[in-house]
Amino acid sequence: MERIAVYIHIPFCLSKCAYCDFYSVKFEESKVRSFYKALIREIENLSKKLKAKTLYLGGGTPTVLPTPLLKDIIIKAKENFQLPKGAELCVEANPETLDEEKLETLVEIGVNRLSIGVQSFNDELLRFLGRVHTADRARMTLRMLKKHGFNDFNIDLIFAIPGQSLNDWRDTLKEALDYQPTHISCYSLTIEPGTMLWKDLAKGKFSLMDEETEAQMFEEAHHILTTAGYIHYEISNYALPGYECGHNLCYWRGEPYLGIGPAAVSYIPPVRYQNPRLTNYIRNKTPKILETVDEKEKLKERIWLGLRFKEGISIEGLDLSPTLEEFIEAGLVEKEGDRIRLTLKGMLVFNTIAYEFWKKIVL
Amino acid sequence: MLERIRNFALIAHIDHGKSTLADRILELTGVIPPGTKVEQVLDDMELEREHGVTIKLTPVRINYKGYILNLIDTPGHVDFSYEVSRSLAACEGALLIVDATQGVEAQTVAHTNVALNHNLEIIPILNKIDLPQADPERVKNEIEEMLAIDTSDAILCSAKEGWGVEEVLEAIIERIPPPKGEPEAPLRALIFDSHFDPYLGVIVYVRLFDGRLRKGMKIKMMGREEDEIFEVTQVGVFVPKMKEIEELQAGEVGYFAAGIRNVRSAQTGDTVTEAERPAKEPVPGFRPAKPMVFCGLYPAEGTNYEDLREALEKLRLNDAALTFQEESSPALGIGFHCGFLGLFHMQIIQERLEREFNLHIVATAPSVKYRVKLTQGEVLEIDNPAKFPPPQMIESIEEPFVETTIIVPSDFIGGIMELCKERRGELISMDFPTAKRVILRYEMPLSEIMYDFFDQLKSRSKGFASFDYDFKGYKPEDLVKVDILLNGVAVDALSFIAHREKAYRKARLLVDKLKEEIPRQLFEVRIQAAIGSKVIASQSIKPLRKDVLAKCYGGDVTRKKKLLEKQKEGKKRLKMVGKVEVPQEAFLSLLRIEKKD
Numbered sequence: 001m002e003r004i005a006v007y008i009h010i011p012f013c014l015s016k017c018a019y020c021d022f023y024s025v026k027f028e029e030s031k032v033r034s035f036y037k038a039l040i041r042e043i044e045n046l047s048k049k050l051k052a053k054t055l056y057l058g059g060g061t062p063t064v065l066p067t068p069l070l071k072d073i074i075i076k077a078k079e080n081f082q083l084p085k086g087a088e089l090c091v092e093a094n095p096e097t098l099d100e101e102k103l104e105t106l107v108e109i110g111v112n113r114l115s116i117g118v119q120s121f122n123d124e125l126l127r128f129l130g131r132v133h134t135a136d137r138a139r140m141t142l143r144m145l146k147k148h149g150f151n152d153f154n155i156d157l158i159f160a161i162p163g164q165s166l167n168d169w170r171d172t173l174k175e176a177l178d179y180q181p182t183h184i185s186c187y188s189l190t191i192e193p194g195t196m197l198w199k200d201l202a203k204g205k206f207s208l209m210d211e212e213t214e215a216q217m218f219e220e221a222h223h224i225l226t227t228a229g230y231i232h233y234e235i236s237n238y239a240l241p242g243y244e245c246g247h248n249l250c251y252w253r254g255e256p257y258l259g260i261g262p263a264a265v266s267y268i269p270p271v272r273y274q275n276p277r278l279t280n281y282i283r284n285k286t287p288k289i290l291e292t293v294d295e296k297e298k299l300k301e302r303i304w305l306g307l308r309f310k311e312g313i314s315i316e317g318l319d320l321s322p323t324l325e326e327f328i329e330a331g332l333v334e335k336e337g338d339r340i341r342l343t344l345k346g347m348l349v350f351n352t353i354a355y356e357f358w359k360k361i362v363l
Numbered sequence: 364m365l366e367r368i369r370n371f372a373l374i375a376h377i378d379h380g381k382s383t384l385a386d387r388i389l390e391l392t393g394v395i396p397p398g399t400k401v402e403q404v405l406d407d408m409e410l411e412r413e414h415g416v417t418i419k420l421t422p423v424r425i426n427y428k429g430y431i432l433n434l435i436d437t438p439g440h441v442d443f444s445y446e447v448s449r450s451l452a453a454c455e456g457a458l459l460i461v462d463a464t465q466g467v468e469a470q471t472v473a474h475t476n477v478a479l480n481h482n483l484e485i486i487p488i489l490n491k492i493d494l495p496q497a498d499p500e501r502v503k504n505e506i507e508e509m510l511a512i513d514t515s516d517a518i519l520c521s522a523k524e525g526w527g528v529e530e531v532l533e534a535i536i537e538r539i540p541p542p543k544g545e546p547e548a549p550l551r552a553l554i555f556d557s558h559f560d561p562y563l564g565v566i567v568y569v570r571l572f573d574g575r576l577r578k579g580m581k582i583k584m585m586g587r588e589e590d591e592i593f594e595v596t597q598v599g600v601f602v603p604k605m606k607e608i609e610e611l612q613a614g615e616v617g618y619f620a621a622g623i624r625n626v627r628s629a630q631t632g633d634t635v636t637e638a639e640r641p642a643k644e645p646v647p648g649f650r651p652a653k654p655m656v657f658c659g660l661y662p663a664e665g666t667n668y669e670d671l672r673e674a675l676e677k678l679r680l681n682d683a684a685l686t687f688q689e690e691s692s693p694a695l696g697i698g699f700h701c702g703f704l705g706l707f708h709m710q711i712i713q714e715r716l717e718r719e720f721n722l723h724i725v726a727t728a729p730s731v732k733y734r735v736k737l738t739q740g741e742v743l744e745i746d747n748p749a750k751f752p753p754p755q756m757i758e759s760i761e762e763p764f765v766e767t768t769i770i771v772p773s774d775f776i777g778g779i780m781e782l783c784k785e786r787r788g789e790l791i792s793m794d795f796p797t798a799k800r801v802i803l804r805y806e807m808p809l810s811e812i813m814y815d816f817f818d819q820l821k822s823r824s825k826g827f828a829s830f831d832y833d834f835k836g837y838k839p840e841d842l843v844k845v846d847i848l849l850n851g852v853a854v855d856a857l858s859f860i861a862h863r864e865k866a867y868r869k870a871r872l873l874v875d876k877l878k879e880e881i882p883r884q885l886f887e888v889r890i891q892a893a894i895g896s897k898v899i900a901s902q903s904i905k906p907l908r909k910d911v912l913a914k915c916y917g918g919d920v921t922r923k924k925k926l927l928e929k930q931k932e933g934k935k936r937l938k939m940v941g942k943v944e945v946p947q948e949a950f951l952s953l954l955r956i957e958k959k960d
Contacts, residue, residue, distance in 0.1 A: 007917060022918075187913045187914055188909075188911070188913040189913075190912075190913050190914070211908050211909050212908060214909050215908045215909040218909070218911075235911060235912075235913070235915075236913050236914065248916060250917075251915070251916055251917045251920070252915075257917050259917060259918065263918075264918065265917050265918040265920075265921070266917075267917065267920070272920065272921050274918075290921040290922075291921050297924075300924065301920065301924065304924065304927075305915065305920070308915060326886075326942060327885070330885060330886055332885060347911060348908060348909045348910070348911055349885055349907050349908075349909065349910045349911065350910070350911040350912060351910045351911055351912055351927055351930070351931075352885055352907060352910050352931075353885070354927065355927060355928075355931045355934065356885075358928075359934070
């Protein structure tokens with residue numbers, strides 16, 4: 001049986017961050033119980049047919065769950081999906097919700113990778129983002145990981161926050177490096193429809209950062225992190241060699257994935273579908289099909305997702321002329337054998353380039 | 364028989380109430396039931412009603428007290444003065460309608476002159492006398508002073524209220540002479556309009572001067588190099604709908620069909636005669652309408668070229684003044700170079716293409732027809748700036764000039780004269796027919812009144828100025844062609860011709876405007892304006908710096924993929940100029956800066 005990347009969505013948070021458009025609800029004991037039952041039911045059902053190659057708990061905030069519950073979910077998922085020994089088992093954590101006891105438990109049950117939502121080491125910016133924790137709390141959590149000898153972890157950072165200076169960003173990057181994470185994700189702040197920031201922006205409460213500074217921050221991250229030995233392996237992701245996030249690699253390589261929990265998305269080719277949200281999930285309602293990925297969409301995704309990626313895409317059998325040559329000429333794309341990938345300059349205009357290729361091939 | 368016929372036209376400045384009076388006449392004579400809700404029955408196109416002017420002529424036969432009255436409406440807009448001329452050629456008299464609250468305006472003068480040239484009996488009618496601002500005595504004085512028409516028999520009327528309409532009808536019968544003509548002589552019928560009917564072919568509108576026209580008769584057009592003979596399949600009159608009758612006789616107005624498929628086989632101004640018994644001389648016609656303003660019409664997104672061609676062909680069937688021929692532009696693809704009577708005519712055609720035919724079109728900036736003398740002596744007529752030869756091959760350029768007549772309250776004379784000077788106008792005369800009104804006559808290049816001259820006149824006179832123009836002839840001017848280049852590639856559709864002194868300013872405005880219109884691209888875009896190889900203005904658009912989706916994980920794929928497609932949807936409407944993507948709106952920049960200028 002082919003193994004599959006398994007994602008478990010824990011849709012609870014202490015509070016919603018101002019920029020977040022992932023599905024989550026406020027953490028309430030009363031909802032957690034029925035959520036837990038439904039989740040275990042889904043794990044048991046699906047694991048009859050599928051086995052995991054990686055296991056990733058995201059959210060929401062998985063670590064907001066009481067330790068015994070979280071422990072139970074992970075153990076049941078591991079066992080039912082027969083996660084191979086040594087396979088990636090990653091949990092996302094908010095600094096506010098990770099304490100010594102929880103950390104020790106996670107290690108004990110085999111969690112071998114953590115992803116810490118630090119976002120910034122500047123309290124003012126953290127407040128703007130609506131984070132529940134302070135920079136000091138994040139520092140404490142990271143020191144705690146080091147103290148326990150927990151080395152394989154990711155730090156999530158956000159840049160292009162209104163009010164952030166290029167120097168602020170440099171300082172945050174450098175401080176992140178001090179904790180020697182194996183992985184750093186650097187996301188450009190995106191104001192998603194429906195979020196708190198979206199509403200504030202519409203009301204004129206702040207204005208967006210200028211494009212040039214934003215681009216410089218992107219480039220600065222690249223320079224600082226690659227100089228420190230990290231590989232810029234996806235537009236927003238950096239890792240020490242061999243420490244790429246195995247689970248996420250599946251997405252960018254167009255491989256299947258299984259999403260468990262409320263609002264989680266699965267891709268079992270050719271179908272991509274999404275579970276219902278919490279209330280209906282608990283009622284055991286059926287998922288909704290998002291799309292059937294036909295050959296054309298598959299090709300589009302291969303180009304689009306592949307271009308995000310250091311590996312790039314093979315252009316064998318694709319006629320991208322003369323667009324490709326123009327992009328190469330302009331220093332946006334580089335070609336090696338029959339593979340192409342974006343340059344740093346190209347990554348900054350990823351959307352446009354991807355679309356131009358789509359237009360060339362399928363639209 | 365002839366004694367009982369009256370052929371008359373209505374002439375008026377725009378909005379002076381011509382169509383309302385026509386409606387009242389039709390109501391009073393029972394042609395349409397009183398209180399017909401459709402205002403202005405004669406304007407049967409939606410666009411006409413919206414623009415408030417008559418574009419197509421509609422002849423209506425009215426039976427009144429044993430007389431046959433043939434009413435021929437005329438368009439009120441300057442662009443269509445030619446059509447006024449042809450409808451007047453079918454008449455013996457004209458009702459000159461003047462708004463008693465406004466007075467004599469430019470088209471009043473222009474149309475009256477045409478009517479006088481045709482030796483028509485003119486009945487002055489002062490309309491809108493129900494309004495408190497009406498000043499019939501002042502307006503009568505103006506008519507006498509400005510038009511040299513006796514107003515002692517002028518009729519006071521309010522078409523809106525129905526006052527004085529009966530007097531108008533009596534005056535038509537008593538004062539307009541009956542037509543002359545010989546029913547037994549060989550047929551002579553003047554074509555003054557036509558429309559196309561899918562079943563009957565071209566419906567030809569005629570005024571018979573001599574002879575008779577019957578079903579089954581073999582006819583031909585006079586003065587054609589090759590005779591095309593048609594057999595008449597139907598003869599009729601408009602009441603106002605088409606109604607078949609036995610025959611039309613000398614002096615009458617009506618229509619016939621003869622299975623004519625091509626509108627060019629029976630052109631306005633032609634004289635129809637009997638094939639077997641032709642007349643000796645045609646009816647003195649009128650010069651055919653010549654297009655004065657030209658522009659390219661190209662299919663835009665979702666419209667194909669063949670549909671556009673078909674639509675233009677259909678429009679041309681009813682519009683002798685519209686011309687078009689295929690052209691291809693590197694920037695816009697294959698489309699049509701079209702000729703119009705004026706800017707208003709152009710706008711009407713564009714709107715009809717979009718509304719009636721549901722087409723999306725890109726129109727290039729309008730141009731006039733230039734005469735370009737080459738260094739080797741040859742003279743070319745060029746109505747498309749893209750087709751101009753390079754400057755070193757040009758000896759001289761002549762452009763069309765018009766004589767404009769502007770009538771304006773004397774308070775506004777300063778602003779108006781300034782405007783005319785800006786537009787390279789030369790004052791020919793200035794007359795004060797009455798204490799408060801001035802008539803200015805200017806000679807000016809047609810190209811200078813093409814864009815927003817009329818709007819400017821209105822805004823500088825608080826809406827009081829009226830204007831008309833007449834083609835004068837060609838004169839040499841110091842003109843240059845300005846090319847627009849995007850990253851070194853010339854955009855033919857944006858080339859323009861300008862007076863050398865104005866070229867620099869216009870070029871600067873245009874490159875600035877283009878900088879706003881063209882979205883940032885992956886490459887830097889240089890916009891240059893050049894005369895020959897000399898760059899006179901330039902701008903650059905910095906390349907797109909950051910356009911990147913930050914997060915893309917399993918739950919995002921479907922949604923973000925669709926989002927990208929939606930965001931870039933507009934890109935499909937862009938035209939490629941070299942490697943630069945140009946939105947269709949950018950091709951209208953030339954028009955927009957003219958408006959701003």
